[in-house]
Amino acid sequence: MMGIKMHIKPTVLLAYILPTVLLAFLPMAGVPRSWIIYTFLFAIYLAMSNMWNLLAGYSGLVSLCQPAFLGIAGYGMVIGTWIGIPWWIGLLGGAALAAIFALLLSNAVFRLTGVYFSIGTLVVPEALRMVFYIWRPVGGAMQGAGAGYMLRGSGATLLPSYVYWMALILGLASMVIMRIVLRSNLGLGLAAVRDNERSAASCGVNVFRLKVYTFMISGAVTGLAGAIYFLNMGYIEPSASFSVKWTMAILLATVIGGIRTEEGPIFGCIVTVALYFLLARYGGYSFLIQGVILIAIMLLSPQGIVGLLRKMKWYCKLTAYSEG
């Protein structure tokens, strides 16, 4: 707990909490339903992008298997409701499942470096999607094949605004986690490993263990975000959960905002959610445009929006204060 006090000044904490509290009152303020949906999606994306930023930006692990985490946690939670586990235990259980999966997976994929790691991880959600097309863990066969499940028995205990608040809290928590992790020994070790893995290892940094911890944190939080998302949807199926579209959204949000910057995902997720709804009516063109934006940002401003902002004096002054 020392860590939290050391790294987060009261003013910074206020800057995190105040907007969250304000957003939390949205459901009571009688705002249009769409605002709630935007904010909900923003919070979910924020948690996921932060966790991808932690891997790709700060640990040099360009992971393309984030859908595996959110799908596994989502399935854990939804299937749990079929065998009598309440949804709120399922949420945590699902996140734990995702963390365990990250641990198991790390044995296989951490032998790979750089691009090998990326393609190794790209295969994982594909394989899981096929598993859930073929395998139906509980319940009788539905029409056709595959494991599509409705959330069961949550109606009495679960109000829509609960899910919204959970998403907000998780979004906030992911920011705090990033701040603590990056300033802890774990974060310092990661920075050393990213800059020069060999010299870090020779200085006594346990590279493998650092990466496993990061991967598990990322898996658990991404999983939790996914579980909350599917709690809101009330339905889960393989092609929506283990989908490359998630990877796309997460990458886009992080890259637009600024990879390897702490505040980047906030800006990125605002833009991504806006894009998501602006482009929704164009159907297939939506992803085409998003792909073009992804390439353009990476080429023109590799540090995204934050990279541009940091060229301005007032922004530097503002953020310099929060550093401590």
Add this chain to the structure above:
Amino acid sequence: MGHGDLFTPILMGVMLGGLYALTALGLSMVFGVMRVINLAHGDLVVLASYGSYAVLTILGLDPVLGLVITIPVMFVIGVLIQKYLMSKAVTIGAEAPLIIAFGLSLVIQNANQIMWTPLSRGINTGYSQASFYLFHRQFPMTYLMDFVVGIVVMLVLREFLRRTYMGRAISATAMDPRASRLMGVNTKRIYYYAFGIAMISAAIAGTFLGMTFPFTPTSGTTFLTIAFGTVIIGGLGSLAGTFMGGIILGLVQTLSAYFLGANAQMLVLYVVIIAILAFRPQGLFGR
């Protein structure tokens, strides 16, 4: 199926292996020369499949003859990608080429979807249904063509790399770009050509994949995984290894379809690739 006759799936798997090796060739080339894994390779192969499909359905030209159109088009696309995207990406940072290739993959995938709808397509020619007989067993002619074309392209590429100036310059650049530059090789241009040549192999692979299997705009991920698996199994940099890798993956696929059913074949393929990554990341034939 299930007659205890393994000869058919084994021969089919070997023939398929030639096609897989061909699919992997472009990925291996781009990685070998530029040290970039082209995440969009699978989608570029599918783009070539659609190109041949268009040649057949719009121009009414046989897709194999139509390669005189698809090969130059894919070559130019490859050069453009290298010139305007990848050459800039490698200067930005380690993750930039990956992210840009990922973006490119989604652009191609969705462009294909808009152009051709998500429906499954196949390149059907007069000889698509033809078959040949070996030991009283019937085999599709397209599989034999896949195998022969795979071998021919590999041999041509090998001779090209060994005997021509361009080929030697490519090999030299792959080994040591700095030394090659000092020896007067224009490595920038070599990179353009290397990506272009990789796309030529993708054009041929896409055409024959389209004649062998039905494909959709999202088949790219499957093709990329097959190509990557082939390269991983064979170990990087060796043409013979790539060929063996292709055959092993082909066998894994046909044998798992034989024993476990068609639904499971891709899953088994993925599991095998992940297992090889976990236990022998340097490939079965690597050092």
